[in-house]
Amino acid sequence: MSEVNKSIADSIRTGQYFSDSRNWYFNKYVYPSVERTFLGFVCVCFVFLVVCMFIFISATSSEVLESTYTVDLKDTIKQEAKFVPLDDKIEPSIALNNYMLSYYVAARESYDFSDLDVQLIKMANLSTLTVFNQFRNYMSINNVNSPQFVYQKDNLRSINVTAVKYVSPSSAQVFFTATSTWVAYNQQNETQWVSLVNFAVSNLEDLLNKRSKQLDFVVTSYTSSKVSA
DSSP: OOHHHHHHHHHHHHTHHHHHHHHHHIIIIIHHHHHHHHHHHHHHHHHHHHHHHHHHHHHHHSSOOOOSEEEEHHHHHHHTOOOOOSSTTSOHHHHHHHHHHHHHHHHHHOBOGGGHHHHHHHHHHHBOHHHHHHHHHHHSTTSTTSHHHHHTTTOEEEEEEEEEEEEETTEEEEEEEEEEEEGGGTEEEEEEEEEEEEEEEOOHHHHHTTSOSEEEEEEEEEEEEEOOO
8 A cells, every 4th residue: 555545544544534625625615605705794784884874964965955045136126126225325235235134134033833944945045054054953842942942833923123234244233123922912022132144145246237147145154142131
């Protein structure tokens, strides 16, 4: 018997031959298959997480499609919009800014439960995404200072802007009177407030000279506080 055959016979007798054969089979076929399966599972998990992140980002960032308020100047003029300063010394651009700022503050600070959807749409179109999200969080029923929490469904809050004072060409203080109406008790309460509004608006000269075809107005930051008596 040759040395090779003798070695094989000894391996068979001791069981080493079968152990080596089993190890060879696992190394050749089983382990690579297990590794490929594990890597495939990891890849599937990774793809699943990426898809979930994409869906989450899309869901949270698609609520506001526009961050500016756009008015077709030609159509607006045909209908009714006409900015007439009470004082002839006020520049047309200031009169326009006063109108847009007053409109924004009145729309933001007023409250009518039946009009909440319209109010949210106005704020979405007139505000940057950050400012709109701040407003939406403020209006949440989970906020104890929210008008929904304070006024509930049957009470109202109306706004009367009394003055606009400019801090800079793109920042203004808007003073207003807030009238709270408690319908069930037929009671009203007036309080004085001031809002600090930073904003961006189209150049009126460009609109008048037809260098621009639309009016853009957007609020970039907003804070309000009660005025002490």
